[in-house]
Amino acid sequence: MRDLLTTDGLGHDEATAILDTADELKRTLLGREVRKLPTLRGRTVITMFYENSTRTRVSFEIAGKWMSADVINVSAGGSSVGKGESLRDTALTLSAAGADCVIVRHPASGAPHRLSGWLAETRTSVVNAGDGMHEHPTQALLDAATLRERLGSIEGRRIAIVGDVLHSRVARSNVHLLATLGAEVVLVAPPTLLPHGVEQWPVTTAYDLDSQLPGIDAVMMLRVQAERMRGGFFPSAREYSIAYGLNEKRLAMLPDHAVVLHPGPMLRGMEIASPVADSPRAAITEQVSNGVHVRMAVLYHLLAGEEL
Amino acid sequence: MTELLITGARPYGEGDPVDVLVADGVIAEIGERGALRAPSSAEVLDAAGQVLLPGLVDLHTHLREPGREDTETIESGSRAAALGGYTAVFAMANTDPVADNALVTGHVLRRGREAGLVDVHPVGAVTVGLAGERLAEMGTMATGEAGVRIFSDDGKCVADPLLMRRALEYSTSLGVVIAQHAEEPRLTGGAQAHEGERASRLGYVGWPASAEESIVARDCVLARHAGARLHVCHVSTTGTVDVLSWAKGLGVDVSAEVTPHHLLLTDERLETYDPVNKVNPPLRAEPDIERLRQALADGVLDCVATDHAPHAEQDKSCEWDAARPGMLGLQTALSIVADTMVRTGLLDWRGVARVMSERPAEIAGLSDQGRPLAEGEPANLVLVDPDAEWTVRGAELASIAGNTPYDGMRLPAVVTATLLRGRLTAREGKID
Amino acid sequence: MAPPRGAAAPAERELLSAGDVARTIARMAHQVIEKTALDGPADRSEGAHDVGSADDAGPPLPPVLLGIPTRGTPLAHRLAARIEEFSGVAVPAGALDVTLYRDDLRRKPTRPLEETDVPAGGIDDRIVILVDDVLFSGRTVRSALDALSDHGRPRAVQLAALVDRGHRELPIRADYVGKNVPTSRTEEVSVLLAETDGRDAVLIRGQ
Numbered sequence: 046m047r048d049l050l051t052t053d054g055l056g057h058d059e060a061t062a063i064l065d066t067a068d069e070l071k072r073t074l075l076g077r078e079v080r081k082l083p084t085l086r087g088r089t090v091i092t093m094f095y096e097n098s099t100r101t102r103v104s105f106e107i108a109g110k111w112m113s114a115d116v117i118n119v120s121a122g123g124s125s126v127g128k129g130e131s132l133r134d135t136a137l138t139l140s141a142a143g144a145d146c147v148i149v150r151h152p153a154s155g156a157p158h159r160l161s162g163w164l165a166e167t168r169t170s171v172v173n174a175g176d177g178m179h180e181h182p183t184q185a186l187l188d189a190a191t192l193r194e195r196l197g198s199i200e201g202r203r204i205a206i207v208g209d210v211l212h213s214r215v216a217r218s219n220v221h222l223l224a225t226l227g228a229e230v231v232l233v234a235p236p237t238l239l240p241h242g243v244e245q246w247p248v249t250t251a252y253d254l255d256s257q258l259p260g261i262d263a264v265m266m267l268r269v270q271a272e273r274m275r276g277g278f279f280p281s282a283r284e285y286s287i288a289y290g291l292n293e294k295r296l297a298m299l300p301d302h303a304v305v306l307h308p309g310p311m312l313r314g315m316e317i318a319s320p321v322a323d324s325p326r327a328a329i330t331e332q333v334s335n336g337v338h339v340r341m342a343v344l345y346h347l348l349a350g351e352e353l
Numbered sequence: 354m355t356e357l358l359i360t361g362a363r364p365y366g367e368g369d370p371v372d373v374l375v376a377d378g379v380i381a382e383i384g385e386r387g388a389l390r391a392p393s394s395a396e397v398l399d400a401a402g403q404v405l406l407p408g409l410v411d412l413h414t415h416l417r418e419p420g421r422e423d424t425e426t427i428e429s430g431s432r433a434a435a436l437g438g439y440t441a442v443f444a445m446a447n448t449d450p451v452a453d454n455a456l457v458t459g460h461v462l463r464r465g466r467e468a469g470l471v472d473v474h475p476v477g478a479v480t481v482g483l484a485g486e487r488l489a490e491m492g493t494m495a496t497g498e499a500g501v502r503i504f505s506d507d508g509k510c511v512a513d514p515l516l517m518r519r520a521l522e523y524s525t526s527l528g529v530v531i532a533q534h535a536e537e538p539r540l541t542g543g544a545q546a547h548e549g550e551r552a553s554r555l556g557y558v559g560w561p562a563s564a565e566e567s568i569v570a571r572d573c574v575l576a577r578h579a580g581a582r583l584h585v586c587h588v589s590t591t592g593t594v595d596v597l598s599w600a601k602g603l604g605v606d607v608s609a610e611v612t613p614h615h616l617l618l619t620d621e622r623l624e625t626y627d628p629v630n631k632v633n634p635p636l637r638a639e640p641d642i643e644r645l646r647q648a649l650a651d652g653v654l655d656c657v658a659t660d661h662a663p664h665a666e667q668d669k670s671c672e673w674d675a676a677r678p679g680m681l682g683l684q685t686a687l688s689i690v691a692d693t694m695v696r697t698g699l700l701d702w703r704g705v706a707r708v709m710s711e712r713p714a715e716i717a718g719l720s721d722q723g724r725p726l727a728e729g730e731p732a733n734l735v736l737v738d739p740d741a742e743w744t745v746r747g748a749e750l751a752s753i754a755g756n757t758p759y760d761g762m763r764l765p766a767v768v769t770a771t772l773l774r775g776r777l778t779a780r781e782g783k784i785d
Numbered sequence: 786m787a788p789p790r791g792a793a794a795p796a797e798r799e800l801l802s803a804g805d806v807a808r809t810i811a812r813m814a815h816q817v818i819e820k821t822a823l824d825g826p827a828d829r830s831e832g833a834h835d836v837g838s839a840d841d842a843g844p845p846l847p848p849v850l851l852g853i854p855t856r857g858t859p860l861a862h863r864l865a866a867r868i869e870e871f872s873g874v875a876v877p878a879g880a881l882d883v884t885l886y887r888d889d890l891r892r893k894p895t896r897p898l899e900e901t902d903v904p905a906g907g908i909d910d911r912i913v914i915l916v917d918d919v920l921f922s923g924r925t926v927r928s929a930l931d932a933l934s935d936h937g938r939p940r941a942v943q944l945a946a947l948v949d950r951g952h953r954e955l956p957i958r959a960d961y962v963g964k965n966v967p968t969s970r971t972e973e974v975s976v977l978l979a980e981t982d983g984r985d986a987v988l989i990r991g992q
Contacts, residue, residue: 046895053554062897065897065898066897066898069882069898069899069900069901070885070898072900072901073882073885073898073901077935077936079935081935082885082886082935083885083886083931084885084886084890131667131670131671132671132672132675133670133671151672152674153672153673153674153675154545154555154556154557154626154673154674155555155556155557155626155672155673156626156672156673158625158626159626159627159671159672159673162627176556177556177557177674178556178557178558179555179556180556214556217554217556240553240554241548241549241550241552241553241559241561242549242550242551242552242553242554243553245550246550246554345885345895345898346895349890349891349895349896350890350891350893350894350895350896351891351892351893351894
C-alpha cells in the first residue's frame with residue numbers, strides 16, 4: 046500500500062489485514078511498561094493539519110512515536126491560500142526535506158488526492174486524516190476495530206449511522222468500509238442532512254430513529270456542528286435532539302449487546318445524552334485507544350515494507 | 354486588392370466541391386471547379402474537398418485583458434480564436450477593471466482591432482462592478498465607440514429580481530440583449546460541483562440544477578413581462594432545457610447557449626479532484642449531456658458558446674476548492690461539436706454553421722457575420738478538414754494559460770484556414 | 786537421461802523424516818531437562834512454578850519456551866509437552882513474534898504480524914528458551930532478543946533450533962540443536978510440521 050486516501054476502494058483483505066495488525070499491536074503492547082517498538086526507526090512522519098483537531102493529530106503522533114518514527118507536526122494555520130504558499134509547494138518541500146509519510150487534514154475534499162498526485166514521483170506516502178466532507182479513513186478503521194472487539198464480527202451486523210450524514214466524512218468512510226466488511230448500514234437523519242444520491246450508496250436510509258433501534262447491533266452517533274444549525278438544516282437544536290438524540294430511553298430500546306459509538310468530540314445533551322455517553326454500552330474511550338493501534342497499523346502497512 | 358481563390362471546397366460539407374473567389378473582403382464568385390478566372394496575382398488555397406463554413410462567432414469568451422494579462426491577452430486570445438475558426442468573439446465584462454463603462458469597452462474594441470485577427474466585441478456589465486447593486490451605464494456603452502450589443506455580469510448572476518427586471522426593461526430601449534449567468538446564489542453557497550451521487554460520495558459541496566433552472570424560469574417570466582430579449586449563458590441542465598422549451602412555446606424572446614464542455618464532459622471527471630475540470634456551471638451528469646445535445650439539435654438551445662476561460666497554472670494546480678472555475682475552449686470548440694454532434698448524426702455541417710455562426714451572429718445583431726456562403730457576402734470563412742484528427746496539448750494552444758480539460762485527447766475535425774473579411778488569419782494551425 | 790540444460794528442477798532431499806523429527810524433539814527435551822536442572826528434587830512438580838505469590842522464595846522457576854512464529858511456535862509447544870512427559874514438570878510455552886523488530890523489513894513486501902503469546906506468568910527472572918525451526922544468519926534471533934527485552938527481564942535466554950544450517954552473520958549460537966546440517970548459502974532448508982504443513986519433515990532443496 047502506497048497511500049491511504051479513502052476506504053472507498055479499500056479491499057476486504059487489505060482492510061482486514063490492517064485491522065489484524067492493529068489487534069496484534071494492541072496485544073503486543075498490552076500491559077507493557079515501555080510502549081515503544083523499533084519498527085519505524087529512522088522513518089520521518091509529518092502531520093500537516095490545516096484544520097484543528099487535537100484528538101486526531103495526537104493519535105497519529107502517538108502512533109508514530111510508539112513505532113519509533115520521528116514525528117514532526119506542522120500546524121498550518123488557515124488555508125494554503127491564506128498562508129501564501131500553495132499546498133503543492135508545501136508538500137514538495139516536506140517531501141524534499143525527507144518525509145517518508147505526510148499525514149494531512151484539510152478542509153478541502155480531495156486535498157490528500159492532490160498531494161498523492163504531486164508526490165507520486167517521490168517516496169513520500171500520504172495518509173488522509175480527514176478531508177472536507179469526503180473521508181476520514183482511519184476513523185472508519187478504528188470504528189471497525191472497536192466493533193470487531195465488542196461484537197466479535199462485523200459481517201452481517203446491522204449498524205445505524207445517525208445524524209449529519211451530509212457533511213460527515215466519518216459517515217462516508219464508514220459506509221464504504223462497513224459495506225466492504227459485510228455489514229448492513231442504515232443512515233438515520235432528517236432529509237436535509239442526507240446526501241444527494243444516497244440511494245445509490247450501499248445503505249438503506251430512515252428518517253425515524255426509534256423504529257430502527259430494536260434491530261441494531263451498533264449505533265454511531267455523528268456530531269452535529271453548530272454552524273449547521275444556522276444554515277437551517279433543522280428548525281432548532283431542541284427539535285433535533287428530540288428526534289435524533291440518543292437518550293436513555295432510546296438506549297433501552299437497543300438490544301442488550303448493542304454498542305454505542307461516537308467519533309468525538311461529543312455535544313453532550315445534543316446528539317448524545319450524558320448518561321448514555323458514560324454508560325458501559327458506549328465504546329467511546331475504546332475508540333480512542335483503538336485509534337492509536339489502527340494508526341500504528343496503517344503506518345506499519347505504509348512504511349514497513351519495501352519501497353514501492 | 355488581395356484576391357484569394359479557394360479551390361475544391363464544399364460549402365456546408367454539401368454537394369460537389371466548388372471554387373470560391375474572394376476579393377475585396379467579400380465572396381466575389383462561386384463556381385464549378387476550374388470554372389473561375391482568377392487574376393494571376395491571386396493566392397490559391399487548395400481546399401481538397403474540405404468543408405467551408407461561415408466564420409464562427411463566439412458569444413462568450415474571457416480574454417482577461419485588462420487585468421490578468423498573465424493568463425490571456427486580447428492578442429493571444431485573438432490568435433486562439435482565429436486558430437479555432439472564429440471570426441468574431443464577445444469578450445466578457447469581468448475584467449479588472451470591469452467593463453462597466455464605455456472607457457473600458459472602447460479599449461477592448463481598439464485592442465481587438467490592433468490584433469486584427471478576429472472581431473473582438475466587448476460585452477458590457479449589467480451592473481456596476483458586477484456587484485449586482487445598480488445598473489451600469491448601458492446606454493453609453495451601447496451608443497459609444499464599441500457599440501455594445503450584449504450585456505452580462507457573467508461569472509455572477511444578476512440575482513436581485515428587481516434589478517434584473519429593470520435591466521431587461523431598460524435594454525428594450527437600446528435594442529440590446531441581457532445575457533444572464535443563471536445561478537441563484539442562495540442555492541450555491543460554497544458549491545463546488547454538480548450536486549449528484551458523485552459529488553456526494555467525493556465530498557464536494559453540491560451545485561444543484563435547481564439553482565440554474567429557477568433563475569432561467571424567473572428571467573423568462575421577467576423578459577416576457579418586460580417585452581425584452583433574454584439570452585441564457587451556458588445552459589447545463591435538463592431542467593433548463595424544459596424551462597426554455599416552455600418559455601419559447603409562450604413566445605418569450607429568449608435564446609440560449611451551451612458550451613462544448615457541457616456537451617462532452619460529465620461529473621465523472623470529479624473523481625480525480627483535478628481542478629482543470631472545475632467550471633461554473635459545473636460539469637453535469639450523463640443524462641444532462643444527452644439532453645443538451647438533443648436540444649441543440651432541435652433548436653431549443655440556439656448556439657454553442659465557448660466560455661473560454663484561461664487561468665494561471667497556480668490557480669489550477671491546487672486543491673479543488675481553492676481553484677478558479679473555467680477552462681480553455683476557443684481552439685477545441687469546433688472539434689468538440691464535431692465529436693458530439695456531427696459524429697453522432699445529430700447535426701450536419703449546415704447545422705454546425707447554424708449553431709456556431711449564424712444564430713450567434715443573429716443574437717448579437719452582427720450584420721457581417723454568420724452570413725450565407727453566397728456571392729457578395731462578407732468573406733468571413735472557415736475551412737475545416739472533417740476527416741482529420743488532432744491531439745490536444747494544452748501547452749501548444751495559443752492561449753497563454755494551458756488549462757484545457759482535453760489535454761491528450763484525440764479529437765476529430767481540424768481547422769485548416771480562417772478568413773476574416775477575405776484575409777487569411779490562420780492557416781494549417783498557424784497564425785497567417 | 787540428463788535433465789534439460791539450464792532447467793534443472795532443484796533437487797529436493799529429505800534430511801529428517803517424521804520419525805526423525807519426533808526423536809530429535811525428544812532428544813532436545815532431554816537436553817533442556819538436563820541443562821536447566823528440571824530433573825532435580827520432586828517438589829518442582831506441576832504448580833511449583835506458579836508465581837502467584839511474590840514472597841514465595843521457593844526453588845527456581847521452570848523455563849518458559851517461546852517459539853518464533855511461524856514454525857517455532859508449534860515446536861515450542863511440542864518441546865514443552867515432551868519436557869513435561871519426561872520430567873513431570875509443566876513448562877509454559879508461548880510465542881514471540883519478532884516482525885516488528887526485524888532489520889530487513891524494508892527489503893520485502895509488508896509482512897503480516899504473527900501472534901505473540903507470552904504465558905501468564907511472564908518472563909521476569911526466568912530462563913527463556915527461544916525456539917526456532919532453522920538457525921541461519923542469526924538475525925531473527927537478534928530481533929527476538931530485542932523483542933524479549935521489551936516484554937521483561939529474563940534471568941537468562943537460551944536458544945533451541947531444530948536445524949542449524951550454519952552461515953551465521955552475528956555472534957549467536959544455539960544451546961540446543963536438533964541437527965547440524967552443513968549447507969551452501971543457496972540451498973533452501975524447510976521444516977514441515979503437521980500443525981502448519983500437514984506432515985513432519987525437514988527438506989533441503991537446491992545446490
